[in-house]
Amino acid sequence: MRLHCLGTVGYHPNDDRHTSCYFLPESGILLDAGTGAFRLSPLIQTDTLNILLSHAHLDHTFGLTFLLDVLFEAQKRRGKPIEKLRIFGEQEKISAVETHLFHDLIFPAKLDAEWIAIDDQPEFTVEGVQVSWRPQDHPGGSVAYRMDWPDQRKRLVYATDTTGDTSEEHARWCEGADLLMHECYFRDDASEWALKTGHSWTSRVAEVTSLSKPKRLLLTHINPIEESDDPIDIEAIRRSVDAEVTLATDGLTLEF
Ligand SMILES: [Zn+2]
Ligand SMILES: [Zn+2]
Numbered sequence: 001m002r003l004h005c006l007g008t009v010g011y012h013p014n015d016d017r018h019t020s021c022y023f024l025p026e027s028g029i030l031l032d033a034g035t036g037a038f039r040l041s042p043l044i045q046t047d048t049l050n051i052l053l054s055h056a057h058l059d060h061t062f063g064l065t066f067l068l069d070v071l072f073e074a075q076k077r078r079g080k081p082i083e084k085l086r087i088f089g090e091q092e093k094i095s096a097v098e099t100h101l102f103h104d105l106i107f108p109a110k111l112d113a114e115w116i117a118i119d120d121q122p123e124f125t126v127e128g129v130q131v132s133w134r135p136q137d138h139p140g141g142s143v144a145y146r147m148d149w150p151d152q153r154k155r156l157v158y159a160t161d162t163t164g165d166t167s168e169e170h171a172r173w174c175e176g177a178d179l180l181m182h183e184c185y186f187r188d189d190a191s192e193w194a195l196k197t198g199h200s201w202t203s204r205v206a207e208v209t210s211l212s213k214p215k216r217l218l219l220t221h222i223n224p225i226e227e228s229d230d231p232i233d234i235e236a237i238r239r240s241v242d243a244e245v246t247l248a249t250d251g252l253t254l255e256f
Helices: 035-039 058-078 091-101 168-174 188-197 202-212 234-240
Strands: 002-007 021-024 029-031 048-052 084-089 114-117 123-126 129-136 142-149 154-159 179-183 216-220 244-247 253-255
Touching: 002 035, 002 216, 021 035, 035 058, 058 084, 058 091, 084 091, 084 123, 091 114, 129 168, 168 202, 179 202, 188 202, 202 216, 202 234, 216 234, 234 244
Parallel strands: 029 048, 048 084, 084 114, 154 179, 179 216, 216 244
Antiparallel strands: 002 021, 002 253, 021 029, 123 129, 129 142, 142 154
């Protein structure tokens, strides 16, 4: 499976990174729609585009307003339209996005999408991909998604905007993941602030990874004001986990 990193910071873009957005072209699944979504159109290869929203914060949803252009460009390239746009999320999050982000005074055009609430569906299928989700600790709440491709025997877990779930249930839910995408917004010196703002820090991510044992860890949702090459002390994580560890960067493509 191929994963494209279109936006890899939290909160706001910086010179090198846009906000949260990741794409799985073979399945037409977009994980969140931050500002990185403007990069999507050349990568679309399916007739349906499915967007899984972790929550409604702007660094995960603002790019939904770019989709008119993105889908128009994709149609021009493919010579045929994207037939269906589906947006999945918790009911109160998708209602907030529809009511506020797509309010006439904020964005004056309608998005022709099917909005699908996941609240009563702990598991559902998207284009043959089995999806399940778990609630996470974050202001207003967010969800982690687990995706399974049964015929390819691949498993991906996407956990962003969370303080990091160290429960046994979470570890069991993640078991056998080929790839764990986990946010790491802060270094250890800001762990208290991380707990207050609902984010993860270096040693917490190492702990979650040690418990859930993925083959590979991709660190996402980096703090945008940390512009050094190693914004989260990645070596400390590498030393304490038995997984290949990669820092997400915009434009990175990863096979898992
Ligand atoms: Zn965020
Ligand atoms: Zn958030």
